[in-house]
Amino acid sequence: MTHQIQTAHPRIQVISAAPAQAPILANLLELYVHDFSEFRSLEIGDDGRFGYPSLPLYWSDPDRHPFLVQVDGKLAGLVFVKRASGMLGADSVWDMAEFFVIRGYRRRGIGTHVAHEVWKRFPGLWEVRVMQTNISAQHFWAEAIAKFLGHAIRPVHIQKGGDCWILFSFEVD
Numbered sequence: 001m002t003h004q005i006q007t008a009h010p011r012i013q014v015i016s017a018a019p020a021q022a023p024i025l026a027n028l029l030e031l032y033v034h035d036f037s038e039f040r041s042l043e044i045g046d047d048g049r050f051g052y053p054s055l056p057l058y059w060s061d062p063d064r065h066p067f068l069v070q071v072d073g074k075l076a077g078l079v080f081v082k083r084a085s086g087m088l089g090a091d092s093v094w095d096m097a098e099f100f101v102i103r104g105y106r107r108r109g110i111g112t113h114v115a116h117e118v119w120k121r122f123p124g125l126w127e128v129r130v131m132q133t134n135i136s137a138q139h140f141w142a143e144a145i146a147k148f149l150g151h152a153i154r155p156v157h158i159q160k161g162g163d164c165w166i167l168f169s170f171e172v173d
Contacts, residue, residue: 010071012110014079014117017066019059025066026055028078032100065122069101069114076110077101079118086127087158087167093125094172112144119148123172132157132164141168148172 063083
């Protein structure tokens with residue numbers, strides 16, 4: 001059964017995910033990785049799934065935080081935040097490790113709202129990485145960050161692990 005997506009003033013929630021919700025996150029990650037496979041060579045397993053081996057770490061590592069996104073009470077995406085060494089050399093930054101909004105909820109301000117909510121929960125230095133080939137994500141993050149900060153920031157281009165990235169770095173009070 002499919003559900004019609006509502007359009008008028010949705011109620012958006014960013015909910016900390018509990019270990020019992022790991023199967024839900026695993027399912028959403030399959031959709032996310034499928035979308036991401038457009039930009040990077042990713043192999044599907046013999047079981048027909050991409051998998052996400054580090055999912056269990058989001059409940060065993062205190063520097064990782066999993067979230068479910070709901071719009072009007074319906075699942076609409078996920079966010080994974082982790083504390084890590086920065087790509088620009090900072091000892092510790094907040095990293096938007098994974099960010100996914102289901103296609104039917106995109107281009108309506110929901111992703112921007114979710115990103116802003118997450119940044120408010122984790123003050124400090126942030127890094128948001130985007131594959132250089134993912135042009136729509138570059139535009140999304142540039143706009144979401146500019147709206148949050150009240151001004152645009154200039155990302156840097158970096159290479160890591162053979163991939164080319166656009167990296168946004170900024171401070172949240």
